[in-house]
Amino acid sequence: MIIPWKELPTETLDSVIEGFVLREGTDYGEQERTLEQKVEDVRRQLKSGDVVLVWSELHETLNIMPRGQFRAGEEEIERPDY
Structure with a gap:
């Protein structure tokens, strides 16, 4: 189920994003971010x-x-209008 990110409190969204970034451990090449x-x-x-x-x-x-x-399900999700 997609959760509308705009409905989350800012602190909650920040925590979710930070947790995701820390788990991913993506390599950004020579320039670390x-x-x-x-x-x-x-x-x-x-x-x-x-x-x-x-x-x-x-x-x-x-x-x-x-x-x-x-x-x-079988439905394609449409892009939101932002």
Whole structure:
């Protein structure tokens, strides 16, 4: 289930994004980025609709994933109008 990120309190959203960034451990090559920069990158992706917040009822977890990886049933999810 997609969770509307705009409905989360700012502190909660920040914690979710920080947790995601710390778990991912993405290699940025020669130019290392700060946690704040990585968090802002993910926030930008949420705003653009490239990634979504997803609640897994099975695992009872909240995660961030690319929109293309998430499908609700058989329906394609449309990009939000931001």
